[in-house]
Amino acid sequence: MQKKIEEIRKSQGKLLVKNVKYSWDNIPYYKQKMKEAGLKPEDIKGLEDIHKLPFLSKADLRYHYPYGLIATPLDNVVRFHSSSGTTGIPTVVPYTKRDIELWAELNKRCLETVGATHKDIVQVSYGYGLFTGGLGLHYGAERLGAAVIPTSSGNTMRQIKILKDMKTTTLACTPSYALMLSEVIKSNEMKVDELSLKRGVFGAEPWSENMRKRIEKGLGLEAFDIYGLTELCGPGVGIECSEHNGLHTWSDHFIVETIDKDGNKTDVDGEGKGELVFTTLQREAMPVLRYRTKDLSWITWEECACGLLHPRIGRITGRSDDMLIVRGVNVFPSQIEEVLMELKGVGDHYQIIVDRDILDKLMIKVEVTNEIFSDSISELISLEKEIKKRLFEMLSLSVDVELVEPGQIPRPEGKAKRVIDLRKDM
Amino acid sequence: MVEQISVFIDNRPGRLAELCNIIGKNGVDIRALQLVEAGEFGLVRMITDNNEKATKLLKDAGMSFRKGEVLGVLMDDRPGSMGLIASILSEASINIEYAYAFITKIEKKAILILKVSDLKKSIDVLKSSGVSILENI
Structure with missing residues (x-):
């Protein structure tokens, strides 16, 4: 076994060397970054040299919006996706025809790993569009030869009717939407055995074991965590096997490392804890070298009972930055602050509260200062509405806004605790 | 006022x-x-x-x-007086945004507090109809 793993890591090294050369030759910014680090492509001889490479961050990708990091002529690009919920400058990710095919292959593998075959009926209730979830699973399921029902997200009653009438066996959506489906099924006095579901592939937001139990019971299926990032391709980077003890990441497509908050590599021979860092090995349109995900987890090459030799990452336990994932949308507290600061008299004291009822809820408490307070209820209500509207425009998420008295938001040690995430124990 | x-x-x-x-x-x-x-x-x-x-x-x-500033009006504590005041304002196309009323220590008198769209005009029309406007309560 150990020998096999060594072989895999060796071939990862070979792909890395190739990819570094490819990136140097085709992406001027990568070349510049490597030069600044005193590196030439020949300095990367194998996996053991990966630590020499500079990191790539989300800021790098945004800085080069939209086409700055594309390694191929634009003619060869057949698709773009973009990350959700970001403001101003989004992260645009290009795909060549081959990138699309390989991405479909990764999702096919994920579906196979959870036991799906060409005989299955796969309902894709992830959003279709710029978001990678819908099309990623769609192509994977089609490549598997399964029958795909591309419902996309929303319209819950229709989703349930299709689940029931068309005897869907495999459901793909966000975990919170799966939970919502199960709650609606329950409240409509439908029974789980009216459904034919066997398994669900749930991702794009963090979820817990408790939530897994609730979804599994509510929908009568086995729930699997799927991992992915737009910057790496989308869903399909990692998948849980039936052991439910970590997510296998495809070693022929990605190198995964862990680092500490100062950027020091914490994994030794591929085993470690910290922020996950990914390097793609086969992407053409936009390879990424040492992309910092800000997701905190662990990695291991330890033998898995399922027999797959691909290394596992743990479920994401947190973030190394302050980004929140709310209903699959990336939300930075700074975006909310920006909206509040634009409004006169608002913004000094606010609090962001995230909770999960069935779906995630984002609530902003704003202190009403003397400056914005008026004697008119309707003016206060329109202020609330205005804040909601602007936040929606910024985040594409509906947000609850609550006006509170001055001094009601706690200021421990004189500084307000801006974000309270109550979903931790869900 | x-x-x-x-x-x-x-x-x-x-x-x-x-x-x-x-x-x-x-x-x-x-x-x-x-x-x-x-x-x-x-x-x-x-x-x-x-x-x-x-x-x-x-x-x-x-x-x-x-x-x-709001409008304070002293009125008789009997059926119809509040309606009368509202009608006077309405005839002058003045909108009442909110109002609240309470009785006072003065026998058979009540006080009506009004937030109106045009304070000065309200005072004029009410005074010319013989309604007492209060300066304080």
């Missing part, structure tokens, strides 16, 4: 008590009060016998408030 203080408060148990105690324990008498709720928050409108002191107390307590 009467001076009124509006205070923003959270809509939760105890807040009105706390507000009233800030005022009352410092010897300021609340002559009239209206509490309005709008979901998560509420609004208290009040007229005190010492608005200067009351606003200082509110300021010290760190509350959000605003002073404003």
Whole structure:
């Protein structure tokens, strides 16, 4: 076994060397970054040299919006996706025809790993569009030869009717939407055995074991965590096997490392804890070298009972930055602050509260200062509405806004605790 | 014209008590009060016998408030008098944004507090109809 793993890591090294050369030759910014680090492509001889490479961050990708990091002529690009919920400058990710095919292959593998075959009926209730979830699973399921029902997200009653009438066996959506489906099924006095579901592939937001139990019971299926990032391709980077003890990441497509908050590599021979860092090995349109995900987890090459030799990452336990994932949308507290600061008299004291009822809820408490307070209820209500509207425009998420008295938001040690995430124990 | 203080408060148990105690324990008498709720928050409108002191107390307590002018009308405490006043204003195309009324120590008299769209015009039309306008209550 150990020998096999060594072989895999060796071939990862070979792909890395190739990819570094490819990136140097085709992406001027990568070349510049490597030069600044005193590196030439020949300095990367194998996996053991990966630590020499500079990191790539989300800021790098945004800085080069939209086409700055594309390694191929634009003619060869057949698709773009973009990350959700970001403001101003989004992260645009290009795909060549081959990138699309390989991405479909990764999702096919994920579906196979959870036991799906060409005989299955796969309902894709992830959003279709710029978001990678819908099309990623769609192509994977089609490549598997399964029958795909591309419902996309929303319209819950229709989703349930299709689940029931068309005897869907495999459901793909966000975990919170799966939970919502199960709650609606329950409240409509439908029974789980009216459904034919066997398994669900749930991702794009963090979820817990408790939530897994609730979804599994509510929908009568086995729930699997799927991992992915737009910057790496989308869903399909990692998948849980039936052991439910970590997510296998495809070693022929990605190198995964862990680092500490100062950027020091914490994994030794591929085993470690910290922020996950990914390097793609086969992407053409936009390879990424040492992309910092800000997701905190662990990695291991330890033998898995399922027999797959691909290394596992743990479920994401947190973030190394302050980004929140709310209903699959990336939300930075700074975006909310920006909206509040634009409004006169608002913004000094606010609090962001995230909770999960069935779906995630984002609530902003704003202190009403003397400056914005008026004697008119309707003016206060329109202020609330205005804040909601602007936040929606910024985040594409509906947000609850609550006006509170001055001094009601706690200021421990004189500084307000801006974000309270109550979903931790869900 | 009467001076009124509006205070923003959270809509939760105890807040009105706390507000009233800030005022009352410092010897300021609340002559009239209206509490309005709008979901998560509420609004208290009040007229005190010492608005200067009351606003200082509110300021010290760190509350959000605003002073404003409203119309105070002395009317007979009998059926139909409030309707009469509203009709006079309506005929002059003046809109009443809100109003609250209470009875007084003066026998058979009640006081009506009005927030109107045009304060000066209201005073004129009411005075010319023989309605008594109050300067304080």
